[in-house]
Amino acid sequence: MLEVRNVTVDFVGLRAVDHVSFAAEKGQIVGLIGPNGAGKTTLFNVVSGLIRPTSGSVVFEGQDLSRLGPADRNRKGIGRTFQVVKPFGGLTVLDNVVVGALTRGQGLVEARQTARATLQRLRLDRFADTIAHSLPLALRKRLEVARALATGPKLMLLDEMMGGLNPTEVNETLSLIQELNAEGLTFLVIEHNMSAIMRIAEKVLVLNQGAVLVEGPPAVVTRDEQVISVYLGEPIESA
Amino acid sequence: MQLVLQIVANGLLIGGLYALLAVGLTLIFGVLRVVNFAHAEFMMLGMYGAYWLWSIYGLDPYVSVFLITPVVFLLGVAVDRLVVQRSIGKPDVTVVFATLGLSILLQNAALTLWRADIRSVSTFATGSVFVVGGVRLSVAMTVSFAAALLFALGLWFFLTRTMYGKAIQAVAQNRRAAALMGIDVKRVYLFTYSVAVAAAGAMGVLVAPIFTIFPRVGQTHIVTIFVIVVLGGLGSVPGAVVAALLVGIIRAGAGFLIGTAWGELAYFAVFLLVLIVRPQGFFGRRGAEVYGG
Amino acid sequence: MRISDASPISPAGARIAAAAALVLLLCVPLVVRDIYRLDLGITVLIWASLATAWNISGGFAGGLSLGHAAFFGVGAYTSTLLFLRLGITPWIGIFAGAVLAAMLGALLGVITFRLKGPFFVLATLAFGIVVHIINVNWRGLTRGAAGLLLPFRGGPQNMLFLNLWAYWYTGLGLLVLTVGVSMGIERSRLGYYLVALREDEDAARSLGVRVVRSKVIAAAVSAALAACAGSVYAAFIQYIDPDSTTQFELSVQIALVAIVGGMGTTFGPVLGAAIVIPLGEMLRARLGGGAALVVYGFLLMVIVLTAPNGAIAGVRLLVRRLRRLIDSRRKADA
Ligand SMILES: Nc1ncnc2c1ncn2[C@@H]1O[C@H](COP(=O)(O)OP(=O)(O)OP(=O)(O)O)[C@@H](O)[C@H]1O
Ligand SMILES: [Mg+2]
Numbered sequence: 001m002l003e004v005r006n007v008t009v010d011f012v013g014l015r016a017v018d019h020v021s022f023a024a025e026k027g028q029i030v031g032l033i034g035p036n037g038a039g040k041t042t043l044f045n046v047v048s049g050l051i052r053p054t055s056g057s058v059v060f061e062g063q064d065l066s067r068l069g070p071a072d073r074n075r076k077g078i079g080r081t082f083q084v085v086k087p088f089g090g091l092t093v094l095d096n097v098v099v100g101a102l103t104r105g106q107g108l109v110e111a112r113q114t115a116r117a118t119l120q121r122l123r124l125d126r127f128a129d130t131i132a133h134s135l136p137l138a139l140r141k142r143l144e145v146a147r148a149l150a151t152g153p154k155l156m157l158l159d160e161m162m163g164g165l166n167p168t169e170v171n172e173t174l175s176l177i178q179e180l181n182a183e184g185l186t187f188l189v190i191e192h193n194m195s196a197i198m199r200i201a202e203k204v205l206v207l208n209q210g211a212v213l214v215e216g217p218p219a220v221v222t223r224d225e226q227v228i229s230v231y232l233g234e235p236i237e238s239a
Numbered sequence: 240m241q242l243v244l245q246i247v248a249n250g251l252l253i254g255g256l257y258a259l260l261a262v263g264l265t266l267i268f269g270v271l272r273v274v275n276f277a278h279a280e281f282m283m284l285g286m287y288g289a290y291w292l293w294s295i296y297g298l299d300p301y302v303s304v305f306l307i308t309p310v311v312f313l314l315g316v317a318v319d320r321l322v323v324q325r326s327i328g329k330p331d332v333t334v335v336f337a338t339l340g341l342s343i344l345l346q347n348a349a350l351t352l353w354r355a356d357i358r359s360v361s362t363f364a365t366g367s368v369f370v371v372g373g374v375r376l377s378v379a380m381t382v383s384f385a386a387a388l389l390f391a392l393g394l395w396f397f398l399t400r401t402m403y404g405k406a407i408q409a410v411a412q413n414r415r416a417a418a419l420m421g422i423d424v425k426r427v428y429l430f431t432y433s434v435a436v437a438a439a440g441a442m443g444v445l446v447a448p449i450f451t452i453f454p455r456v457g458q459t460h461i462v463t464i465f466v467i468v469v470l471g472g473l474g475s476v477p478g479a480v481v482a483a484l485l486v487g488i489i490r491a492g493a494g495f496l497i498g499t500a501w502g503e504l505a506y507f508a509v510f511l512l513v514l515i516v517r518p519q520g521f522f523g524r525r526g527a528e529v530y531g532g
Numbered sequence: 533m534r535i536s537d538a539s540p541i542s543p544a545g546a547r548i549a550a551a552a553a554l555v556l557l558l559c560v561p562l563v564v565r566d567i568y569r570l571d572l573g574i575t576v577l578i579w580a581s582l583a584t585a586w587n588i589s590g591g592f593a594g595g596l597s598l599g600h601a602a603f604f605g606v607g608a609y610t611s612t613l614l615f616l617r618l619g620i621t622p623w624i625g626i627f628a629g630a631v632l633a634a635m636l637g638a639l640l641g642v643i644t645f646r647l648k649g650p651f652f653v654l655a656t657l658a659f660g661i662v663v664h665i666i667n668v669n670w671r672g673l674t675r676g677a678a679g680l681l682l683p684f685r686g687g688p689q690n691m692l693f694l695n696l697w698a699y700w701y702t703g704l705g706l707l708v709l710t711v712g713v714s715m716g717i718e719r720s721r722l723g724y725y726l727v728a729l730r731e732d733e734d735a736a737r738s739l740g741v742r743v744v745r746s747k748v749i750a751a752a753v754s755a756a757l758a759a760c761a762g763s764v765y766a767a768f769i770q771y772i773d774p775d776s777t778t779q780f781e782l783s784v785q786i787a788l789v790a791i792v793g794g795m796g797t798t799f800g801p802v803l804g805a806a807i808v809i810p811l812g813e814m815l816r817a818r819l820g821g822g823a824a825l826v827v828y829g830f831l832l833m834v835i836v837l838t839a840p841n842g843a844i845a846g847v848r849l850l851v852r853r854l855r856r857l858i859d860s861r862r863k864a865d866a
Contacts, residue, residue: 350821
């Protein structure tokens with residue numbers, strides 16, 4: 001479904017992503033891990049079209065996306081959240097989600113229904129009329145997901161959704177992801193919470209200094225010597 | 240050939256004057272991320288200062304510049320405290336319209352206090368020229384040109400070679416990181432703003448013998464200064480100097496070739512073009528126009 | 533970039549209040565007989581329309597333009613020149629001006645959509661100045677600083693009236709048009725997109741909002757409406773010159789009116805005109821032009837520093853308090 005081909009991103013004096021290639025199949029949950037500054041978010045920015053790679057390309061459902069901007073990529077079915085949340089602060093929570101529903105071609109009335117349904121699903125409906133910037137961080141993160149879901153994506157990019165959540169909230173988030181996945185949504189998930197990744201991901205990609213260090217099933221990746229030395233520090237027991 | 244030299248010389252001199260304003264404006268933007276719409280008003284105040292001290296006490300502007308510049312500096316301190324710092328970190332409207340409001344206020348305060356009359360200061364420097372290699376140079380223009388270059392050089396040295404200068408640069412690069420490093424960011428803002436507007440004031444005094452003085456004189460220059468600062472890359476001191484000299488020469492040349500009005504149009508067109516094609520200017524940090532605003 | 537806390541959907545109460553206000557405004561010429569006051573009222577209507585036009589790109593989309601006088605001027609000159617040169621009535625000329633301005637606005641939108649904050653402001657400022665310089669120097673077309681006088685030919689069919697009340701209704705029609713368009717946009721898909729782009733462009737794009745298209749449409753509509761205001765102004769004053777139509781100060785005042793009233797809301801700019809224009813007149817009469825502008829400058833500074841959401845935010849707060857008060861009374865009664 002998604003193919004990242006040999007993508008490199010250079011910033012001034014820094015290579016943030018270094019010849020990265022990987023693929024995600026339809027219906028998969030792919031985990032993306034790596035130390036701070038490994039280039040994970042930058043890779044998301046490339047896939048979602050916010051930055052153009054220095055070289056390499058992104059192919060989605062057989063189509064080369066290189067010429068498409070973020071808006072068109074979203075309309076093709078790529079939704080994303082932001083690690084540093086970006087709510088439309090001055091709008092209500094509902095209106096935030098309405099924006100997402102509108103871009104998939106729904107009229108205002110229909111978009112509002114979609115938005116309400118989405119809020120309900122994420123149990124944000126109590127906050128529908130709250131101004132987004134007054135929402136606590138954990139809920140703002142959930143709003144990121146709601147907004148992106150409302151656009152009706154086929155592939156969802158989640159950037160550190162679980163950071164700062166308590167165990168119950170993490171569990172909720174995980175079961176939501178699995179539920180949506182069961183309905184056919186493909187996921188690419190950046191996460192520092194290893195045990196969480198282990199529970200849902202079919203495949204894990206470890207990024208280090210911009211390059212893919214290891215790729216494989218979580219159980220294999222977590223036992224990899226290199227991964228342990230650069231990232232994990234000590235082996236993690238599978239949950 | 241002689242004519243070309245003369246035009247280039249005139250252009251360079253006027254460009255030098257612009258540089259003195261542009262360097263300050265660009266510095267304020269680089270450090271405070273504020274476009275100081277009121278910048279040329281401080282030049283206007285410097286001119287009036289020179290005029291009154293000359294007409295009442297007979298003080299030559301080359302003397303009174305040492306009195307007026309510190310006063311404008313203090314005015315800058317007050318304005319920074321009362322207006323500019325309160326706008327920092329606020330939405331764009333606040334940042335833009337706070338100094339724009341200040342500019343309207345200062346211009347019209349001058350108009351109310353001193354009326355619209357056109358005034359002038361005439362000293363030994365007013366009409367005198369000297370000739371180098373057949374090129375006639377105005378004494379007053381040359382003096383202010385020299386002062387401008389001296390200021391730019393001094394500033395450059397200060398920013399790159401001294402501890403406090405480096406602190407200022409750190410703030411320009413990343414105010415949060417600078418604050419974490421223990422730099423008093425607010426002090427840096429205050430200092431930067433006041434020095435920059437004092438330079439504008441000094442320039443007003445220095446050109447008083449050759450320019451006519453009226454309340455809206457700043458207005459006639461500020462847009463040219465914006466053009467220069469954007470061409471040089473908002474925030475870049477060397478960029479501002481080079482662009483100022485360039486615009487001076489283009490203005491002198493275009494004014495001669497196609498008339499002042501159309502010459503002006505020409506460089507505004509260039510300005511728009513640069514904003515569109517290369518908004519970071521020729522020396523500016525790439526991406527400043529997207530992320531730094 | 534957060535500018536106002538206004539959701540794109542204004543409360544139903546505001547719409548009812550607007551309808552009531554419209555009825556009152558329709559009655560004004562029946563009540564106000566004083567020529568001076570009616571004249572001022574018409575000026576307020578034109579400024580309210582102009583600020584409303586500015587607000588569509590400046591407030592909803594967050595593109596603080598300092599070049600909108602250019603569009604006002606294009607409207608004023610297009611309808612006037614078509615009338616003078618070709619005898620075409622301003623009733624048609626107003627549309628020609630709007631179309632021309634829309635094209636210019638779209639062009640400006642295309643070249644500036646990428647620019648942020650001060651860079652956008654400076655680009656629009658330069659654009660406005662270019663138009664002004666052309667206006668002053670293209671004497672063959674505009675007669676430059678000498679200006680254009682509209683001869684009183686034909687009467688109502690040429691938007692020229694003997695009675696001030698007729699101008700009042702023309703101005704009111706203009707206001708209904710601009711506010712109507714503004715309300716329509718606010719409640720539409722485009723309105724959502726513009727506000728989303730203003731609040732966070734990257735997030736909006738990632739949700740499928742097309743930047744160029746949305747911003748260019750907003751810029752074109754905004755320019756077209758400003759041009760309509762220009763045509764009505766020309767027919768009302770019957771004399772236009774560069775200073776009264778395309779000058780930089782005018783661009784500042786357009787933005788000022790919208791900001792004082794409350795940008796990013798439909799009725800803020802209207803409220804702004806109702807405050808700023810009469811205040812300006814009063815100050816000019818009491819203190820003289822220069823001192824009036826000193827107060828203007830001061831006001832602008834204080835408002836953006838202390839109340840960037842403008843007067844409408846205060847009104848909303850008041851309404852909310854009143855409502856709560858009434859509610860609690862009712863409960864107490866029950
Ligand atoms: N716009 C940019 N300009 C310059 N450098 C950047 C930019 N964005 C990211 N970088 C740099 O690129 C590198 C990769 O950053 P990225 O945000 O992709 O890391 P990450 O893996 O998401 O890290 P984290 O776990 O901390 O979120 C970092 O060194 C970062 O400083
Ligand atoms: Mg990251």
